[in-house]
Amino acid sequence: MDVRSQIAMVFHLDKCIGCHTCSIACKNIWTDRRGTEYMWWNNVETKPGTGYPTRWEDQNKYAGGWETSNGDLQLKSTSKRKVVFNIFHNPHMPTMDDYYEPWTYDYQHLFNAPEGSDQPTARPISMVTGEFINIESGPNWDDDLGGSPVYAENDPNLAGLTPEQRQQLFAVERLVFFYFPRICNHCSNPACVASCPSGALYKRGEDGIVLLDQKRCRGWRSCIAACPYKKVFFNWSTGKSEKCILCFPRVETGQAPACFHSCVGRIRYLGVLLYDASRIEEVAKLPDDQLVEGQRSMLLDPFDPAVIAGARANGVTESTIESAQKSPVYQFVKVWKIALPPHIEFRTLPMLFYVPPMSPVMSHMEEKTKEHNSEELFHDIEEARVPMKFLANLFGAGHEGKVRYALKKQKAVRWYRRALTVGDVDLAVALRMLTEADCTPEEADAIYKLTSLCSFDDRFVIPPAHREEAIQMFEDPLEHKQGAGFGFLSVPHRGM
Amino acid sequence: MNTTAANWDQILFVVLPYAVMFVFLLGTIMRYRKAPFTYSSLSSQFLENQQHFWGLVPFHYGIITVLSGHVIAFLIPRQVLLWNSRPLRLYVLEISALIFGLLTLVGLGGCITRRLTVSKIREVTSLLDWHVFALLLVQVASGVYVAVFHPWGSSWFASVLSPYLWSLVKFQPDLGYVAALPFAVKLHIASAYAIIGLAPFTRLVHVLVVPNPYLWRKPQVVRWYRPSRSTPGNS
Numbered sequence: 001m002d003v004r005s006q007i008a009m010v011f012h013l014d015k016c017i018g019c020h021t022c023s024i025a026c027k028n029i030w031t032d033r034r035g036t037e038y039m040w041w042n043n044v045e046t047k048p049g050t051g052y053p054t055r056w057e058d059q060n061k062y063a064g065g066w067e068t069s070n071g072d073l074q075l076k077s078t079s080k081r082k083v084v085f086n087i088f089h090n091p092h093m094p095t096m097d098d099y100y101e102p103w104t105y106d107y108q109h110l111f112n113a114p115e116g117s118d119q120p121t122a123r124p125i126s127m128v129t130g131e132f133i134n135i136e137s138g139p140n141w142d143d144d145l146g147g148s149p150v151y152a153e154n155d156p157n158l159a160g161l162t163p164e165q166r167q168q169l170f171a172v173e174r175l176v177f178f179y180f181p182r183i184c185n186h187c188s189n190p191a192c193v194a195s196c197p198s199g200a201l202y203k204r205g206e207d208g209i210v211l212l213d214q215k216r217c218r219g220w221r222s223c224i225a226a227c228p229y230k231k232v233f234f235n236w237s238t239g240k241s242e243k244c245i246l247c248f249p250r251v252e253t254g255q256a257p258a259c260f261h262s263c264v265g266r267i268r269y270l271g272v273l274l275y276d277a278s279r280i281e282e283v284a285k286l287p288d289d290q291l292v293e294g295q296r297s298m299l300l301d302p303f304d305p306a307v308i309a310g311a312r313a314n315g316v317t318e319s320t321i322e323s324a325q326k327s328p329v330y331q332f333v334k335v336w337k338i339a340l341p342p343h344i345e346f347r348t349l350p351m352l353f354y355v356p357p358m359s360p361v362m363s364h365m366e367e368k369t370k371e372h373n374s375e376e377l378f379h380d381i382e383e384a385r386v387p388m389k390f391l392a393n394l395f396g397a398g399h400e401g402k403v404r405y406a407l408k409k410q411k412a413v414r415w416y417r418r419a420l421t422v423g424d425v426d427l428a429v430a431l432r433m434l435t436e437a438d439c440t441p442e443e444a445d446a447i448y449k450l451t452s453l454c455s456f457d458d459r460f461v462i463p464p465a466h467r468e469e470a471i472q473m474f475e476d477p478l479e480h481k482q483g484a485g486f487g488f489l490s491v492p493h494r495g496m
Numbered sequence: 497m498n499t500t501a502a503n504w505d506q507i508l509f510v511v512l513p514y515a516v517m518f519v520f521l522l523g524t525i526m527r528y529r530k531a532p533f534t535y536s537s538l539s540s541q542f543l544e545n546q547q548h549f550w551g552l553v554p555f556h557y558g559i560i561t562v563l564s565g566h567v568i569a570f571l572i573p574r575q576v577l578l579w580n581s582r583p584l585r586l587y588v589l590e591i592s593a594l595i596f597g598l599l600t601l602v603g604l605g606g607c608i609t610r611r612l613t614v615s616k617i618r619e620v621t622s623l624l625d626w627h628v629f630a631l632l633l634v635q636v637a638s639g640v641y642v643a644v645f646h647p648w649g650s651s652w653f654a655s656v657l658s659p660y661l662w663s664l665v666k667f668q669p670d671l672g673y674v675a676a677l678p679f680a681v682k683l684h685i686a687s688a689y690a691i692i693g694l695a696p697f698t699r700l701v702h703v704l705v706v707p708n709p710y711l712w713r714k715p716q717v718v719r720w721y722r723p724s725r726s727t728p729g730n731s
């Protein structure tokens with residue numbers, strides 16, 4: 001057993017309102033520089049939809065993540081042999097057209113336009129070339145199903161859905177979507193790290209945050225293609241890659257990352273997970289249907305004396321072990337089993353987990369009245385507007401079991417709480433539902449508390465960093481705003 | 497031979513090589529130590545993908561092959577001459593060298609066209625980049641010219657230029673080998689020196705940081721902030 005600690009995350013999709021506050025918080029702090037305008041380390045997608053960059057989940061196009069062949073785990077995009085041939089031209093790399101060309105507007109024209117019979121307009125200008133452009137796509141081009149025949153119907157997660165189910169998804173009055181906020185998953189088997197020819201990408205031993213050493217990056221671009229979530233970005237101006245740093249300067253000082261802190265729906269949870277690093281390879285090789293369970297089994301019980309001893313032996317600090325015991329992420333993922341990794345079939349073993357969405361509130365028509373109950377207690381989960389298969393493609397590597405379990409438990413908790421607080425549901429029925437959903441009243445109360453009444457400190461249990469001596473902490477990030485970013489003492493120019 | 501020409505030869509083929517090697521070594525080492533951030537391939541594939549393939553790929557395969565040929569002839573001239581002692585083997589070597597030279601030229605042409613025509617790429621092209629392109633064009637074009645109009649270069653490189661280069665390495669510069677060479681060859685040598693001298697200040701330094709450790713390192717990289725860490729990283 002090789003016990004390591006990881007700062008892990010849970011996003012509760014049922015609570016996400018799609019306001020994009022997280023994206024803006026991140027952009028303002030980290031990606032307001034030249035070359036990063038197009039980057040959204042945090043973005044919020046509408047599902048079904050093609051996302052950002054377009055169809056990022058389609059690994060036939062981008063060859064991201066890992067695959068197993070002859071019992072070996074291999075990167076889809078580059079093997080060690082292939083990297084030699086792909087280094088001049090990476091065949092799977094997305095280009096700016098797959099994201100969007102960043103733009104601003106010619107606002108000056110509104111003031112300087114000569115008097116005429118027409119209202120002056122501010123035409124869009126490319127932030128790359130400074131030329132006038134026609135805006136053809138943006139970071140949220142298909143937000144709220146905008147342009148859905150083109151975008152939503154091309155969602156790779158619709159694979160395996162029957163034509164009927166597909167049609168239903170977009171039928172009037174049955175139309176449905178949910179939001180899918182994404183940041184770097186800080187995976188325990190990161191494909192970006194494994195692909196980097198220069199060894200510039202690395203996972204921090206102490207907290208598992210995946211970072212990119214800009215001084216070692218040579219712009220070979222392997223990481224861009226290798227990350228199946230497309231969360232490593234290429235700074236076209238400096239010629240180096242960049243990625244989400246989980247706001248480590250904030251985390252090290254006990255603050256939640258900006259996107260977590262600013263989350264309006266309070267959907268985000270952050271806490272320590274202890275895991276057995278010696279099992280990473282073995283778990284990443286499991287067949288698709290065993291991956292979710294395999295990853296869960298890799299996560300260790302922070303109360304188990306053997307685990308604590310192993311953690312201590314590996315130099316995990318007492319305060320971190322204590323944080324792991326209070327971790328909301330551990331509850332969601334391991335104890336309650338209602339948070340699931342996104343696309344675990346990419347085999348990077350992401351450390352960001354999602355509670356699959358129940359919304360919209362489910363009901364069915366019975367003799368012209370809306371009914372919220374039926375003999376078959378979980379009928380509406382099977383008949384939900386978002387087909388189970390779609391969620392399973394996102395969160396269960398195509399297998400519905402784990403997703404159904406998470407949804408049933410959420411539904412049971414709702415009914416139980418409704419029986420207690422509103423009283424229009426028979427408590428006996430609610431209790432039966434809890435049993436059927438593998439849940440106890442105590443657990444239901446705990447889930448209710450952590451999802452509905454959670455305070456700031458419940459959601460973010462950040463271990464002290466013990467990096468007191470790190471010089472970066474004493475620098476003023478605002479000094480470098482719109483210039484160098486954090487950590488550089490000079491503005492990073494392109495080339496010399 | 498008049499004295500002006502001899503003086504020029506002295507400057508271009510004795511002074512210049514030592515000067516550029518000094519600049520190259522000092523420049524690349526200082527830059528690596530003082531400004532590691534600036535070491536990058538400065539790829540622009542992200543901004544334009546199609547022409548990138550048709551320019552970059554032939555150029556790199558071409559230049560790597562041709563350059564290796566030069567290095568081999570420099571290192572083992574005797575064996576090269578031995579290989580060339582049979583006409584058929586000489587023809588094979590010469591023709592393949594020419595093909596790779598043309599591949600380089602075509603690729604370079606593609607790269608330059610791409611830089612000129614794609615507005616996004618122009619945005620990330622500096623004045624220094626244009627100097628690099630101009631020098632490379634002179635270098636590759638003169639190389640192809642030499643290959644066509646002064647044939648059997650693989651043989652006379654081994655017997656004329658290898659001794660000259662070795663005389664430089666041994667700090668006993670011997671101009672006797674070079675003085676009589678045709679203009680195109682002299683141009684090719686001088687522009688090579690110019691490229692070496694300019695390299696430390698340009699994007700060409702990416703050649704020095706080709707990722708060889710990747711081929712034998714473990715897939716995952718873990719960095720510990722804490723110095724005292726007992727067990728090494730897994731997987």
